[in-house]
Amino acid sequence: MTLEQYTAQYLDQARKGDTLAREQLLTEAKPFIQSACIKVCGRSLEWGRDDELSVGLMAFNEAIDRFEEKRNIPFLGFARLVIKSRLADYFRREARHRHQPLEYQAADDVPVQLETTQAWEKYLFEAEARERQEEVIDFQKELSLYGISFSELVEASPKHRDSRESLMAVAKQVAEQPDLMDHLIRTRRLPVKELALSSGLHRKTIEKGRRYIIAMALLLHQRERFIYLYSYLKLTGWSKGEEGSSGD
Amino acid sequence: MVIKGILVQTKGPVGVVMTPDGRFVRVLLRKNHRTLGQEVTGIELKFPSLLQGGAVASVLILVCIIGLWAKMMPASAAAYVALDINPSLELAVDNKGTVMKATGLDEDGRQLLKKVPPEKLEVYQAVELLVAGAARYHYLNDTNNVVLATVTPARENTTVVDEEKLAATVNHTVTALNTPVKVITERATVEEHKLAGQKGVSVGRYLIHQGSSKQGARISLDEVKNKGLGQLEKEKGIEIQHVLPHAKFKGQEDLKPVNHRFKQMPPGQITKEQRQQRLPNNKPLQTNQKKQDHGEDQGNQEGKEDKKQKDEDETEQRRYDRRHSPSGPPQHTQQIKDSALDKAPAEKHPSHPSDGTQPGKPDKGPKGKEKEDKNFINKENASATQR
Numbered sequence: 001m002t003l004e005q006y007t008a009q010y011l012d013q014a015r016k017g018d019t020l021a022r023e024q025l026l027t028e029a030k031p032f033i034q035s036a037c038i039k040v041c042g043r044s045l046e047w048g049r050d051d052e053l054s055v056g057l058m059a060f061n062e063a064i065d066r067f068e069e070k071r072n073i074p075f076l077g078f079a080r081l082v083i084k085s086r087l088a089d090y091f092r093r094e095a096r097h098r099h100q101p102l103e104y105q106a107a108d109d110v111p112v113q114l115e116t117t118q119a120w121e122k123y124l125f126e127a128e129a130r131e132r133q134e135e136v137i138d139f140q141k142e143l144s145l146y147g148i149s150f151s152e153l154v155e156a157s158p159k160h161r162d163s164r165e166s167l168m169a170v171a172k173q174v175a176e177q178p179d180l181m182d183h184l185i186r187t188r189r190l191p192v193k194e195l196a197l198s199s200g201l202h203r204k205t206i207e208k209g210r211r212y213i214i215a216m217a218l219l220l221h222q223r224e225r226f227i228y229l230y231s232y233l234k235l236t237g238w239s240k241g242e243e244g245s246s247g248d
Numbered sequence: 249m250v251i252k253g254i255l256v257q258t259k260g261p262v263g264v265v266m267t268p269d270g271r272f273v274r275v276l277l278r279k280n281h282r283t284l285g286q287e288v289t290g291i292e293l294k295f296p297s298l299l300q301g302g303a304v305a306s307v308l309i310l311v312c313i314i315g316l317w318a319k320m321m322p323a324s325a326a327a328y329v330a331l332d333i334n335p336s337l338e339l340a341v342d343n344k345g346t347v348m349k350a351t352g353l354d355e356d357g358r359q360l361l362k363k364v365p366p367e368k369l370e371v372y373q374a375v376e377l378l379v380a381g382a383a384r385y386h387y388l389n390d391t392n393n394v395v396l397a398t399v400t401p402a403r404e405n406t407t408v409v410d411e412e413k414l415a416a417t418v419n420h421t422v423t424a425l426n427t428p429v430k431v432i433t434e435r436a437t438v439e440e441h442k443l444a445g446q447k448g449v450s451v452g453r454y455l456i457h458q459g460s461s462k463q464g465a466r467i468s469l470d471e472v473k474n475k476g477l478g479q480l481e482k483e484k485g486i487e488i489q490h491v492l493p494h495a496k497f498k499g500q501e502d503l504k505p506v507n508h509r510f511k512q513m514p515p516g517q518i519t520k521e522q523r524q525q526r527l528p529n530n531k532p533l534q535t536n537q538k539k540q541d542h543g544e545d546q547g548n549q550e551g552k553e554d555k556k557q558k559d560e561d562e563t564e565q566r567r568y569d570r571r572h573s574p575s576g577p578p579q580h581t582q583q584i585k586d587s588a589l590d591k592a593p594a595e596k597h598p599s600h601p602s603d604g605t606q607p608g609k610p611d612k613g614p615k616g617k618e619k620e621d622k623n624f625i626n627k628e629n630a631s632a633t634q635r
Contacts, residue, residue, distance in 0.1 A: 072287075132285025136256050150257040150264040153272040164270055216270065228285060232254050234268040 003032055004223070004231070007075050014064050026061060032076065032224055033060050036083045052087060059086035073128055074231030076224065081127050132228050139226050142218055146188050148211045156211040167209040170199045171216035181221055190214060249292045251275050258282050263290060325349070327408040328400040328441060328451070329371055333382045334392040334476035335360045336450040339374060341408055347374045353450045354473070356387060371409050372417040379421045383429075392476035393427055394488055398434040398452035400441040411435060411496055430478075432489050433496045449473050452492075456480070459491035 001009075006028040013021035030047070037045050037056040045053050063079035071078065140150065158164040173195065174180045183191045190210055196203040206213065223230040251273050253265030263277045265288060275290025282288075325340035325348055335356030340349040350366045352358030364381035366374035379395060382388040388395070395418055399409045415433045422429035436444075436451045444454035453472045460467040467484060477488055489497035 129283060129286070132254075133283065134285075136254070136284040140256070150272060151274075154264055154274050157270070157272045159271075161269070168270055229254060229256075229266065232266065232268055232287075233270055 001028075002223070003028055003076065011064065011067070011075060015067070022061070022064060025064065026057065029060050029079070030057070032079075033057055033083065035224060036080045037087065040084050040087045052090070055086050055090045056083045059083040062086070071124075074227055077128070077131065077227040077231065078124075080227065081124060081131065084127065085123065135226055135228050139219070139229060142222075143215055146211075146214050146218075148215055152211055153215055156209060156215075158209065158212065163209075166199075166201060166205070167212050168216055170195055170201065170206060170209075171213045172220055173199060174213065174217035175220035181217070184214065184217060250289055251292045252287065252289045255282070255284055255286055255288045258284065262293065263288070265290065324402065326402050326406065327371075328402070329375065329409055329414070330396075330398040330400070330436075330444075330450040330452045331375065331378055332396040332398070332450050332452040332477055333379070333394075334387045334478075335382060336453060337361055337378070338450060339366060339371060341371045343408055345371050345408055347371055350374070353448075360385065360387060372413060375414060376417050376421045379418050380424075383422075383425050383427070388422075388425070388427065388429060390427055391482075392478040394430045394432065394477035394481060395422065396432045396434060396452040396456075396477055396488060396492075398436050398450065398455065400436040400438060400451055402438060404437075415496060430488075431497070432492065434492045435494045455493065456488060456491050459493060460484070460486065463491060 006025060010018075010021040010025040014025050033056040034045060034047070034053060037050075037052045041052050047053055059082045060079050063075070063082040066082070067075055067078050073081075143149065143153075158167060174184060174190070180191055180194065183189075190206065190213060192203055192206050192210070195201070195206050195213075199206070219226055219230055219233070251265060251267060253267040253271075253273065253275075255263050255277070256266050256272070257264040258277065261277055263275055263282065265273055265275055267273060274293045275288075276293055277288060277290045281290070326343035327341045329339040329341060330353075331337050331339070336353035337357035337360065338351045338353055339347045340351070342348045347366050347369050350361050352361045360378065360381055363385060364377050366378055369377065375397065379388070382395075397411075397414050397418060399411055399414065401408060411433045415431055418431045418433075422431060434452055434455060436455060440455060440458075441451045444451040447454055447469060449457070449469065449472055456477070457467055457469055457472045467480065467486075471480065475483070480486070481488060489495040
């Protein structure tokens, strides 16, 4: 199961007070928390050694409590925002305390409670907008490695639902099979022959939809990197954990 | 169609959105919705696909090509006018009566067309220019003094080129020339035109070839092709207008060349110029006058030679008459006599001055003049009968 599927399954229960569900969710989210923290810190982190990961885990736990569906933000995106926010607070505090006596540091132990709701909302709005923008630019850069632009995707994306779903299925196949994904990342090319055999689609169909398959495979494979884009896709309900098996 | 999706690319008012169903769509954005990563709504912009664009482009190109082709390609000719002088040429005429294309059917024809390009002129004007050009560049001369204009309508029952008007145009042009020219118009069918083209001759010449074959006086294609019509007439002893099936020809003698007048005209007949000179004041014939002057200058010996020449001419004329009217006595016997009468006094009085009175004839007064006019009318009638 993917984290999205765990989230979809345990988030509501955890919010309602189910401790086991919360524990399960936190356990499953550890890789996500780790990657989010590494991205913020810009260095490798290890569980049990680095405090940043503990801050990240606490931020994720906080995100479970503070998450509101009406915000129209995917939970993982929201959780990442909270993690970033708490890590920023942590760094600020650390920098200040480096030259302060210990007795003054006690007042900084309650940062969350002191935040006003208005400031939080403002932060969340701005951070989300920034994150979304960064994510799109990131995705654009990622696609450019494969020689694909969004304009080309306009031409490449199938107009008919059936055709689109066929190519989506191929993209999912690529994203879920490590050898196929490795081949794609390594050669920047689709293993058309293998995909034609495994998907049953005609080789020419796959070649014709090559750019769309690559874009979707990257989006599906790096779903934690492109949270907002991935969570926006409702075509197959993957983001809701309705189908498919975990590739992780 | 309004589309909702995450904005992934912007370029001015146009953006690309990723829709929840995984489509990437180009949309026209609103002013306040241009931040990347945000969910926006926009009007879908549908650009034609490469295939559609190619199809439209190819249709447009095809239309352009057809248009250009129609413009470049000449419209089909409504009629053809073949002119045979010595040069042979053909004018393709459109339904407005304008010359679309002129083709030289022999070397002389091509040369003449280079000198006198008739394209884009009205057909009558073009023919007039060509005939005038032919005379100017000496294609039309004493030897080649027959103009045959053959009209071939491309479709039956159409008269783009009026034969009468064409003949009148050519006649009008040739009357201004020093050399008398015989103008014949002929009408040919498309089939004949086609056959003539296959044989490599003008339709007029082809019809002469055909007509001569039917009448027994066979003229080969090579002869028709290479010789001038005037030359053919002389060599073969034929009249072109008699050989052609639908020839329109008015006046014969008037158009004979001056130098060969005695060879081709029966004695006693008078030319148009002579008639014009004679009618108003009963003045002597110019030619006779010239002869008289000549005789006066050269003396008796030359007078004998002149007489000998005249006898030869008369003999030839008799042969000519026999050819043209084999049965029955020659119709022009009386005319010969008249001619002799006319000329006799001139011989008797070679020294008579050319002062406006008829040479060799005494002044007969009003009665004498009346008698002379009567004789003239008889002669005219006889010549008309012969024609």
